Amino acid sequence: MARRPAEEVNAGSMADIAFLLLIFFLVTTTIETDQGINRKLPQIQPDQVDPPPIKKKNIFIVLINQNEQLLVEDEIMQIGDLREAAVAFLDNGGGTGEEACNYCQGAADPESSDNPIKAVISVQSDRQTKYGTYIAVQNELVAAYNQLRDRAANRLYGVSFTQMEDNYNDPSWNGDKVKLEEKIKRIQDMFPMKLSEAEPKMN
């Protein structure tokens, strides 16, 4: 007897099975949005330690109240103007002698900061302040630092600071990472990010 050829298996429902799996994965997984603003919290200080003396003109105070309004250096400000004001403050370079800043391009106003190394930005929020507003303020201040760092990096190395950081964090980038780290460190030393946060005020 001649062998009958094997019957073909109907694969029509295979698509349905695969669709079922696909939909299961679509529902149970998320494309992660893991990006954000990195910050390092200060260590808890033992009590009764005198804070280091900082001249008043070297502090840039940003207050946020519960109605999402900003008070920057005793003046009401819109959030759109904050970046510019922070850049002007950091880049002022009003110091003389030892505190002079030779890479600043600001107005050198003696009433504003001496040197980016000395300048501190203090953010104070209310307990009722919305988190979204707080993040917007943080974002603008980080943007101000990034703007200045980009400028310095472009001048010194012909590449922006954010690009340098991206390269540094990119495992497939084939360049000299040790050298790059040194460059990043140098830029960071020129414009150290000094963001101080006070405890939110009780109402």
Added chain:
Amino acid sequence: MARFNKKKSSETPAVSTASLPDIVFILLFFFMVATTMRQTNLMVENTLPYADQVEKLDKKDLVSYIYVGEPSKRYQATYGTEARMQLNDKYASISEVQDFIYSERAAMRPELVPFLTVSLKVDKDANMGIVSDIKQELRKAEALKINYTTREGDATQNL
């Protein structure tokens, strides 16, 4: 000759769907590779704020998540609408943050412990009060590396 003519059919043949499973499998593999399993069931509203000065948070095994926001709709009858914090799969009080950090550290390889980053996934409508309480607890637990996790976009949309 009639034998050959028999094969000719006037109807158009059905479109073959044999390759459809392959196409769907390709889609399936794409999603399996590009996504990660949801680790926790969110019990809070979690609309993250926008920011554009963001850095990527790589190495998921070094990251612990703290969620803050209003309780989800189905829990509001029990827990009200005041923003709450979620650790792992349940609501937690502020005092549990330190224990959470210690248990996260215990689960990590010892040489990686200093690189632990805490990702704060906070709803944009939450108050700063609870956020700063959490930050204070994190300082006590000496988990100093934090990340305000955001969506990428223009920060003025938060207002």
